Structure formats: structure tokens, C-alpha cells
Amino acid sequence: MLNWEKTEKTPLITSCKQAARLVSVSIERPLSLRENITMRIHLWMCRTCTLYRRQISLLRKAFVRHEEVLALTPPSEGESLDAQSKKRIQDAIVKSSCGETQ
């Protein structure tokens, strides 16, 4: 079982599974000193987890940009409202605005 809570009992030499957890958790909260050392020792020795860490941070970088990408790229197939849906939504707006007491 993985330790998700902050713990001082993390062994200094740990498996990829634990190291990957620490990489992920380090994004969410500051690691304890011991956790941090554990993660660093592992990353120093392990190419796999170093790659994992780089890929995760790349993913995060991508997601930060998603709004920009949505705004700048045309919708791909199936990503726009079809004429029928547009009409349905338009009708709902008209109906709702007519119902307003002005």
C-alpha cells in the first residue's frame, strides 16, 4: 500500500512506484525533507522515473495552454455544434428572453 499522507517513514531507497507517487504528490504539496531526499535519490539513480517526471511536467505545461489552443485553432471534426443544436439553443434563448418582464 502506498503512503499518500505525509509520512516520515518513507524508506530512503524506494521503488519506482513510490518514487512516481512522490513526483505526483510533490506537485500538490511540499514534500517532507525525508520524502524529498527519497525522491531525489531515486531520480538520481533511475532514468525511468526521471523520464516520467519530465513527461508529467510536459503534460502540465500543455494543459496550461489549452485555452489558448482552443481559441486559436479551428474546431476539429465533431467539435462544433451542428446546425440543429444551434437552432435549439437559439430558440431556448429567444424563448427565455421573451419571458422576461421588461
Added chain:
Amino acid sequence: MAVDNHSDIKQGPVSDPAFWVEKHGDYLYRYALMRVRNREAAENLVQETFLAALTARKSFGGRSSERTWMVGILKHKLIDTYRKSFREKSISEIQTDEEQTVDSFYDAVGNPGKYPKDWLPDPEKMLNSKEFWEVLKGCLAKLPERTAAAFSMRELDDLDTDQICKELGINPTNLWVILHRARLQLRGCLEMNWFEKKAENA
């Protein structure tokens, strides 16, 4: 109030609702679709957003763009959708599910079942590629609804642990295991559908 008199004449800075669907419909739809991955749900969210905007249009101060204001409304609607997906199962069941999925990526001693490959040497180029985004969206869509909900709040909407936990009624431990699972799964999916395919075609 003087301000009210002004808005009576000008109807505030909001554009004519008759053109909202043409102006913002597709953007809001794509924005929602990236998070809920269900056409019908996304479409309903867009409609609800417009109707809420219609009701609230007099209070729109014009401090942000109309688009940003509508996205803000959509974000509230999305949070309701996320919440619903967490009501279907107990928190302990969710926790067990997510932990089991994390476990499935590793063998008994904690070595990865599949070793990550070295990705593109040029991340900038990758992030600018339309094809990459298609694959990424496809991979997001493969996450289970609940996992995607928590992940979207964290990575797409940049909410912090406290906010997400409060909205979803979970604790930080639950959230972190969900996020970790999502990252493992997305990483694997991207590697398979983008990097390995690229390598095959190269």
C-alpha cells in the same frame, strides 16, 4: 442609482443575445467537451450557460470580455456536473478503485509494467502540433468520468487541493491518488497513441 439609469439606456456592455450562439457557441461547446467528453452533456451545459447569462446580463460590468464572463458561468455549471459524478459511489470505493488502477501500472515489487520511452526532443514543437492535441483530447476522454472531473479541476481549471476537495466532498488523499492515476494513465495513453505511432511512421 445613476449607474442603473445608464444601463437602462444602453442595456449594459453585453452584446445582443440573438447572436450569442454564433459568437460563442462553438468555443463554449469545445471548452465543455474537453472536460465532460459527452456531446449531449456539453451541449446542455452551453445552453444552461447562455440562459444563466441572459438572466445575469444586467449585472455584467464589462470588466472582462463577454467571452471570459460566459466561460466563468460555464465553469460554475461544470462544477455541478463534476459533483454529480462523485455522488454515484462512496469515497472509500472511489479510493480503492483508483489505488487498484495505480497498482496495475506496477509489478509486485513496484517496478513499472511498461517502461516509459524517451519522448520527442522538441517539446515546444509538440505542444504546437494539432495532431498532438487531438491525441491528448482523445486520451482525456478515456479517463473515467470521476477521474476526469478531478483532473480537469486541477490541471485545466488550475484549482488548488482545498477548493477541489471542498467542491467534491473528498479529502486530499483521495484527490492525490486520483490525480496520480490520471497522470499515469494519460502518460501511457499519449505514449501509445502519439509517440509510438510517430516512431512507426518515421
